[in-house]
Amino acid sequence: MPDIDIFDLWRYLLSIVVTVYVAIVTARTVWGYVVWFGSSRRYKVMGHYAVVLLLRARVRQFAGELLRIGLLLVVLGGVVALHWVLP
Amino acid sequence: MSDTGQPVGSDAKTTARFEELPADELILYGRELGLTLDAKMERQQLLLRIRERQALLKQLDHDALLDIVVWARRPVRKSISKEELAREIACIKKVDAQGLSRRGLVALMRLRGIAVNGDEPTEVLGERLRTHEPFWDRVTRHRRRLMGGIISHFLEGPQSPAGPGGPGEGEAYKFLPEDQNPTLRDQIAEEGVVSGLARRIRGAADDYVREKLDEIELRIDRKLEEIDRRLAEWRDREIANRLRIIRITLVASILVALLSLGYSLIRPH
Numbered sequence: 001m002p003d004i005d006i007f008d009l010w011r012y013l014l015s016i017v018v019t020v021y022v023a024i025v026t027a028r029t030v031w032g033y034v035v036w037f038g039s040s041r042r043y044k045v046m047g048h049y050a051v052v053l054l055l056r057a058r059v060r061q062f063a064g065e066l067l068r069i070g071l072l073l074v075v076l077g078g079v080v081a082l083h084w085v086l087p
Numbered sequence: 088m089s090d091t092g093q094p095v096g097s098d099a100k101t102t103a104r105f106e107e108l109p110a111d112e113l114i115l116y117g118r119e120l121g122l123t124l125d126a127k128m129e130r131q132q133l134l135l136r137i138r139e140r141q142a143l144l145k146q147l148d149h150d151a152l153l154d155i156v157v158w159a160r161r162p163v164r165k166s167i168s169k170e171e172l173a174r175e176i177a178c179i180k181k182v183d184a185q186g187l188s189r190r191g192l193v194a195l196m197r198l199r200g201i202a203v204n205g206d207e208p209t210e211v212l213g214e215r216l217r218t219h220e221p222f223w224d225r226v227t228r229h230r231r232r233l234m235g236g237i238i239s240h241f242l243e244g245p246q247s248p249a250g251p252g253g254p255g256e257g258e259a260y261k262f263l264p265e266d267q268n269p270t271l272r273d274q275i276a277e278e279g280v281v282s283g284l285a286r287r288i289r290g291a292a293d294d295y296v297r298e299k300l301d302e303i304e305l306r307i308d309r310k311l312e313e314i315d316r317r318l319a320e321w322r323d324r325e326i327a328n329r330l331r332i333i334r335i336t337l338v339a340s341i342l343v344a345l346l347s348l349g350y351s352l353i354r355p356h
Binding site: 005007011053054056057061062065066068069072073075076079080082083086 | 318319322323326327330331333334337338340341344345347348350351352354
């Protein structure tokens with residue numbers, strides 16, 4: 001009988017399932033947008049406008065939120081790294 | 088007509104009809120005249136502010152307003168109306184009053200809503216104009232000056248900063264040339280009675296159509312700008328929501344990672 005840790009198994013399964021799910025949903029959404037924006041000339045113009053609209057977004061406006069996300073990412077990286085550092 | 092014989096509005100009809108404009112266009116119209124208007128203001132308040140601005144424009148001397156645009160080197164015709172001058176002046180953010188006549192300085196301060204009695208020394212007025220610059224405008228101006236210095240240093244090489252004798256300062260200001268409409272006599276002499284009269288009538292009709300088309304174009308442009316602004320607001324809201332979701336996900340991930348770390352520490356080896 002192999003020695004399987006249930007918690008480890010849950011972690012690995014969760015990470016695999018979530019990663020695959022996110023990748024599929026993201027790819028499907030992006031592909032949906034690409035197909036929709038390329039379906040006619042009108043939607044193509046709308047797509048160009050959407051790109052311009054996104055490029056005109058001011059990052060500074062979301063600086064606080066981005067800073068918090070950056071800090072949380074650092075904390076997450078630290079906690080994950082502790083898994084290897086601690087015995 | 089104002090005391091200087093100049094019409095206050097770019098066209099009297101537009102000025103007379105501003106009261107019929109919807110609230111969003113009224114706000115834009117007021118902002119074009121240099122007013123700081125809040126979108127939440129009531130219609131009566133907006134109308135009052137715009138009427139006050141028009142009354143102020145009537146009081147101000149046309150030549151004083153011209154002095155301001157000449158000082159800021161904005162390209163205008165000498166026959167430009169006061170309202171158009173006010174629009175040009177509203178775009179001017181300059182606060183260094185060097186080179187501006189006293190009457191222009193007083194007019195600029197009144198347009199910017201700065202208290203002025205008229206008997207203060209010019210230096211005091213210049214200093215007051217500088218101190219009344221909004222904080223963020225000052226920050227933006229300094230930031231742009233810094234960026235301008237850095238970029239021009241790399242593109243144009245190190246050189247002395249533009250002073251009174253620097254680039255653009257030495258050349259005297261020139262007004263844009265006026266539109267020259269030939270007189271009816273000239274047209275008839277040149278083309279004959281029928282052709283001359285027909286051309287004059289056609290010209291009047293063309294002017295009317297052009298004016299109407301300009302008005303329609305202006306309203307369409309304003310509507311498009313409004314749509315663009317609302318879409319930008321929607322975009323900002325969406326980005327903020329997405330970022331909030333990412334933050335919540337990260338917090339949940341950290342909690343799970345901490346749980347996992349705790350389990351790793353306490354589990355039997």
